[in-house]
Amino acid sequence: MGKRSINADICFWRDPDLPGVEARFSSYNEEAFRKHVHAAYSVGLVKTGRTSFFLDGEMHDAEAGQVVLIEPNVVHACNPERDSCMTYRMFYVDETWFRSVGQEVFGSGAASPRLPRPVVDDSELYAHWRELHEAIRGNRHRLEKESLLVQGIADILVRYGELSGREQDSPGGEGAVEAIKQYLTSHLESKVNLDTLSDIAHVSRYHLLRLFHAKVGLPPHTYQNQLRVDLGKRLLATGTSISQVAQEAGFVDQSHFSRVFRQFTGATPRQYQRGASPSTVK
Structure with missing residues (x-):
């Protein structure tokens, strides 16, 4: 056979x-x-x-x-x-x-x-x-x-790759990075795209990623996930349901929230909520 x-x-x-x-x-x-x-x-x-x-x-x-x-x-x-x-x-x-x-x-x-x-x-x-x-x-x-x-x-x-031309110097600096950070902070629930951030920073998408990582140590999407997890921690500490927290913190669904939350905290949202209280969460 x-x-x-x-x-x-x-x-x-x-x-x-x-x-x-x-x-x-x-x-x-x-x-x-x-x-x-x-x-x-x-x-x-x-x-x-x-x-x-x-x-x-x-x-x-x-x-x-x-x-x-x-x-x-x-x-x-x-x-x-x-x-x-x-x-x-x-x-x-x-x-x-x-x-x-x-x-x-x-x-x-x-x-x-x-x-x-x-x-x-x-x-x-x-x-x-x-x-x-x-x-x-x-x-x-x-x-x-x-x-x-x-x-x-x-x-x-x-x-x-083989291309003509040479790499450009990375323009921008602290001001561009701060503008991106502020935008990400104020749009936690939005589906942010790279073109928008490029327009804000006035640099190309590639140089935006290089510049942001050089200044912050994280790519923009990871930085925004960190902000979302921080918001999630605050909401969990108030007793808000995990499904509601996932929605308010801007995650696709509860499963996505739980996976990212564990990556950043080493604990599940339920584990965190059981041990958290408004007076102890930072």
């Missing part, structure tokens, strides 16, 4: 907060693809197994923990090696995202990015794009997803 095909284990996500981006998770133990092209940039994360894939007339190998980078409209076919089960996360990112971030990184004269290395060993890059995948799957806030995407594209371009 032959091995059971698991090529049916496939999921897709198309997030309205990230137009032009499609994420997928797939598991294959036999050939599934003929040679084909995508109009978008492809960023793949090999989770398990190995693949020997065809790309533009050549064969390349990739295995678990590696990142696969494929330019738009390049003929390729990625299938698992014989007797191997390959699972992977994949992103298809519209060329406009790469072009716009490339211009933010390297200057307005930069051409469409090229990715001459189809397989890279970069655990940090792998972990970053995996986090973006989880953010899309978990329907996290728009600002977090946008920040992860822009930074992820920028990391690919700076480390492995």
Whole structure:
């Protein structure tokens, strides 16, 4: 009896907060693809197994923990090696995202990015794009997803891309960062987006992320989550129900609130509420 095909284990996500981006998770133990092209940039994360894939007339190998980078409209076919089960996360990112971030990184004269290395060993890059995948799957806030995407594209371009021009000096300073912090503080329940923060700071999205992290030590979405958790702690201390706290603090739902709350406090909202009182919470 032959091995059971698991090529049916496939999921897709198309997030309205990230137009032009499609994420997928797939598991294959036999050939599934003929040679084909995508109009978008492809960023793949090999989770398990190995693949020997065809790309533009050549064969390349990739295995678990590696990142696969494929330019738009390049003929390729990625299938698992014989007797191997390959699972992977994949992103298809519209060329406009790469072009716009490339211009933010390297200057307005930069051409469409090229990715001459189809397989890279970069655990940090792998972990970053995996986090973006989880953010899309978990329907996290728009600002977090946008920040992860822009930074992820920028990391690919700076480390492995070929563009003309050079990186701009980061403009802005304390005033821009303080304006962003004030905006985030006053919009805890809003679905803040990166373009809005870029307009406030008068810098590009890429330089906004660099500037904010350099001054604050956190990306904007993490800083806003910290503010939301702080508000959640105050509300929990008054006896407000966890579901109501999650809503008032601007989280997607109670599950999202509980997960983020634990990341920041090391305790669940219920554990915190049981031990908190208005006189002891800071």
